[in-house]
């Protein structure tokens with residue numbers, strides 16, 4: 001084929017025109033019209049075989065210039081014009097130099113030949129050629145045939161391994177095939193229309209898919225794979241903006257700068273950790289070992305470190321990676337970590353470590369009161385409450401108080417030692433005298449008999465926990481008081497303070513100031529005085545209970561009486577309501593109030609329990625006990641030496657009898673026995689005082705007091721403590737006949753003026769007990785708490 005072409009070239013070679021295209025005679029056949037262009041600047045200057053149908057068609061269109069098979073007169077006439085030249089250009093030629101490989105490869109852009117420049121500007125494709133054919137009103141079949149023949153010849157000439165059938169048809173070819181009789185304009189319109197309609201379909205499809213989920217997008221992706229195999233139109237549509245809207249992949253916006261692609265960095269995560277903390281941590285260098293296996297506990301080759309908060313609960317806490325359980329097996333707390341010796345936090349132990357340690361040790365522990373406080377905030381507070389934290393004398397009370405030399409006559413110093421401290425046997429404690437620097441031999445450090453001083457110290461810091469109590473609103477008893485913390489048995493809780501007034505002032509207030517009140521906060525105090533806690537401490541809100549968890553006890557502190565609420569024999573937990581036995585004296589049946597304490601042994605009313613009838617047999621038993629007590633007392637005081645020597649065992653037997661009786665007696669009987677014992681004690685106390693004056697030894701008093709407690713209550717020694725006060729002896733000068741450590745609450749009403757007076761008169765009535773005159777001091781036995789114990 002190639003040689004045939006060359007032969008023909010040789011026989012038909014003529015002088016070429018400026019652009020290298022030969023002028024074929026109109027009479028020449030189509031084949032003979034194909035000439036070989038030896039121009040180095042031919043349009044098919046590239047020696048690279050075509051790689052696409054576009055290129056091959058381009059080759060066929062540019063190299064193989066097709067001459068009109070039926071040249072017209074007009075065409076001949078215009079042979080010298082541009083139009084003619086263009087027609088000549090369409091005549092297929094072969095670039096021999098290119099085909100033979102001798103062509104100099106010079107890019108067309110360097111050519112200054114205007115023809116080349118013109119050809120560069122104009123893109124002539126197979127489509128153009130075919131369109132040109134079609135536009136010449138040739139039949140579609142003819143045109144198609146010609147085109148195919150041209151392509152076939154071109155392929156043969158280039159010796160390509162292609163077949164015409166295998167080549168995909170161009171858009172215009174498809175269009176031609178579909179509508180052979182349509183004009184070019186019509187075909188063009190149809191093509192646009194079809195494109196639009198396809199676009200509409202795709203757009204609707206896009207709209208549908210945009211509302212689909214991830215799975216649908218996946219389906220779409222799969223569909224896109226299929227799309228690549230679809231027709232060219234559809235593939236072209238894939239480049240349309242409508243189609244591009246489909247969110248199959250994340251849209252990556254490429255940014256180019258200085259010819260380089262700028263890769264966008266992923267957004268940084270928000271730093272949660274304090275910058276300072278992060279800065280401290282330097283990345284540990286990577287070792288070959290760490291490179292080998294990725295450690296899940298490591299991040300980027302660095303060991304993951306716990307980030308400790310430096311604010312909130314863990315503020316200021318040490319954050320060592322120690323293990324308490326490991327500590328228990330060899331390690332010590334003094335080990336050094338990172339060159340820093342371990343220093344426990346002084347403020348508060350870290351909860352997690354502390355909890356772990358406590359669990360390991362296995363002992364009971366208490367959480368801080370506010371960690372799981374059962375106390376909801378926002379308790380209603382009483383309106384008309386003016387607080388005072390200390391007693392204040394009002395009116396004549398101060399003057400009257402000063403006149404009294406009540407406590408001056410009984411100033412003594414306890415005989416406790418600094419080694420043992422003030423224990424339960426402390427003389428001051430037994431007599432309800434608080435130790436201070438003037439009356440304590442043990443010293444502040446060792447003394448445990450300074451409840452009021454401790455209370456003052458505790459409350460100094462303020463806050464719920466230190467104060468320890470708060471007002472609550474009860475369901476049916478008005479306000480009450482509950483704890484904000486735990487209290488040990490017998491621990492002081494809160495002082496009962498208020499205005500100390502005389503009985504006349506009390507009467508006046510009752511008749512004038514408080515005549516419309518429902519609650520009264522009056523309590524008999526001492527020396528014909530009354531504490532009015534209407535302006536007072538929170539202790540005034542403590543309610544009554546027949547089974548109380550507290551006691552109201554009067555102590556002598558610094559020579560002056562003070563009242564405070566102490567925990568009972570058991571501990572008090574956080575949130576418990578505090579109560580004590582009012583020992584309420586209504587003075588009148590009208591004033592009797594219903595008790596709503598709810599305890600199992602509730603007496604039903606706010607008042608003392610009615611006394612049961614006394615049995616004769618018990619009376620006799622008590623008499624025997626009293627006699628035995630008297631004998632024992634005489635012996636202790638150095639009475640009858642003979643009897644003491646000879647009658648030890650019988651006395652013991654009598655005491656035992658008394659004990660046995662006491663055990664078997666009912667509570668009512670016990671009360672009677674107690675009354676008898678009181679009488680004994682009075683005598684004993686009087687004799688003790690005489691003995692003290694005679695011997696001058698305080699130690700003897702202490703011994704005898706212990707002996708008397710043993711004698712009267714037998715093995716109840718453990719229950720007899722200073723706080724219990726059942727055996728406390730208070731020496732007073734001109735003290736009331738019936739004053740009690742657990743004072744009687746004074747209940748008065750507008751009608752009760754006389755009653756109050758009567759009560760007060762009764763209270764301040766000079767004591768007749770004892771052999772000494774009142775001026776010398778009366779021994780007063782305080783046994784109210786003991787009675788309460790017996791009753792309970």
Ligand SMILES: C[S@@+](CC[C@H](N)C(=O)[O-])C[C@H]1O[C@@H](n2cnc3c(N)ncnc32)[C@H](O)[C@@H]1O
Nearest residue numbers: 477478479519540541542543544594595596597
């Ligand atoms: C000193 S106040 C106690 C505080 C009082 N609840 C308040 O709201 O002010 C004594 C009064 O409280 C009431 N009260 C105290 N304990 C009670 C009890 N167990 N049952 C019924 N009422 C009680 C009685 O009205 C009594 O007169």
